[in-house]
Amino acid sequence: MSTRKLSLLALFIALSVIGASIKIPAIVGSIALDAFPALLASVLLGKYQGAIIAGFGHVVSAFLAGMMLGPMHLIIALEMAIMVWCFSVIYQTGKKKFAGLFFILSNSFLAPLPMIFLFSEEFYYALLPPLFIGATFNTVLALVLIPRFKTIFSRRIVGNLK
Template sequence: MRKNNLRFITLTALIAAICVIGSFIKVPGFITTAALDSAPAFISVAFLPPLFSGIAASLGHLASALTSGFPSGPLHLIIAIEMFIIVYIFNVLHKKGLNIIKWLFLIVANGVLSALPFYFLISPAFFIGAVPNLLIATIINAVISMVAMPIVAKVFNQRKVSNV
């Protein structure tokens, strides 16, 4: 079990590092820091347990926020927690084989629901301004993930890398 934990920690660190690279590819918007930092975390559900995928997603968001200068300040910690929860649930849905539901959940949760706390914390105008860009960035990240996940899963299965 220790060997698997070390493998998962190493893979999580690698995914988080790839998320950092994706954080430099911004999706232009009016008031959000959307980027392609989520795709690697979404792809990681093909070979990591939910906890580790969620951690990679949280770190990926914090890297994206850092490369943008933390425009929402400490509120990015809320977003990092949301990313953890969203990717964790996405991973559970993936492991259960609920393919259509997992993608619908991902797009709605990450593209719309993740901005909901800011409706109350900042303003309704912020929420309305943030959702279109978040939705577009989520769809781009999801499409990248949809294309890459089968390839990555095949490589991990051929290499007999355990994901349990």
């Protein structure tokens, strides 16, 4: 991996950390804007880079919220990485709105399913509204900004990586 690619990866991880500091009021404090930089990077830099940023973004968001970093957060970080990777794959096929819808629904309803077994069904239902709002905001922001940044990245930044 070149120095420039590594620097861009670090930049997007830093943006994810900043997004993790912007909290959406909820019962659980780890719902934040940490996914937006990962969604953006998954299209601009690549699906693997976006997945890495999504995983780190969740871990940092949970840490900043004061949650213990245990196996549960590793599972969520892996889920986030998979969802962002899938978002990128779908987006690259030209189905941009479907990619956004996939991320919103998977992040809001599928990703928290393990919480039913780890905590309770009530906890799962309590997570749904803030997760839906957070996923929607992250996704809409990414879908609006990706086309604006894509030309800049393809010409000036990523084009020079080769």
